[in-house]
Amino acid sequence: MRTRKLGQSELHISEIGFGCMSLPTDLQAARYMIDAAVDYGINYFDTADLYDKGVNEQIVGEALKEKRRDIYIASKVGNVWNEDGETWHWDASRTHIIEGFKESLRRLQTDYLDFYQLHGGTLDDQFEEITDAFEQLKKEGLIRAYGISSIRPNVIKTFLPMSEAAGVMMQYSALDRRPEEYFDYIQSQGASVVTRGTVAKGLLTNDWQRRLEKQNGYLTYTQQELADTLSNIAAQQPDVLTTALSYNLAHDAVASVIVGASSIEQLQQNMQAYERITPDFDATVIQQLTKQDRYTAHRD
Secondary structure, three states: OOEEEOOOOOOEEEOEEEEHHHOOOOHHHHHHHHHHHHHOOOOEEEOOOOHHHHHHHHHHHHHHHHHHHHOEEEEEEOEEEOOOOOOEEEOOOHHHHHHHHHHHHHHHOOOOEEEEEEOOOOOOOOHHHHHHHHHHHHHOOOEEEEEEEOOOHHHHHHHHHHOOOOEEEEEOEOOEOHHHHHHHHHHHOOOEEEEEOOOOOOOOOOOHHHHHHOOOOEOOEOHHHHHHHHHHHHHHOOOHHHHHHHHHHOOOOEEEEEEEOOOHHHHHHHHHHHHOOOOOOOHHHHHOOOOOOOOOOOOO
């Protein structure tokens, strides 16, 4: 497994990161998958306090506690579950960031986090206060790096210049190329991109035909455009899953591609696809077959 440096941090994270949100809530089943991911060379595990109301962090912490020195754990803060247990609200205050961090540490059974992210954000947030909270945690040695998970360009362009953020998590794939407009800017601010949604709800896998039947278009793609685009990609690159991973990793702004798995079979498929990536992959072929959409909301 190859690694890439996460922005201006000292973290060298695996090109494939493990998205923990889809982990089963059964500890033994989750441990089996996490152990397999580590065996494949994955050293970057992404969770959040929001997932399963904190249970996801508990499972990740228990499964990784014996491997802690060899891996990087990333979590997120900002979303707070309401008492009804069905909805949540946004709280990006300094007080909540510090308190939420302490709770994440407790659930994860660790005394530090490698990468801590603001889990969203709006222009109404007090970013100086947010940055100060992250910087305090970093100064105290409680986090090694911090960043933001957002697809709002105006939020990203507000946060990055006033911080030492090392990474931006963004939904990005060959079918959602909106972030490409901001890759150079993000790099210029000393940060890398960590991608989620890489396989576009399974549309960019070798099971794309079955997944297509369950969709009614995707983003700005109509159902017919989506069918035509996927057919054209498969005609050019029959191994669609490998192509999806290759496409994201072809951009040097990207430090890691997060892939989730709810079963060991899915994990194996993802890793086998990664192992088939070749250095001669030409991203322009896929660019010619897909849309170069741009964000229409939350711009400057």
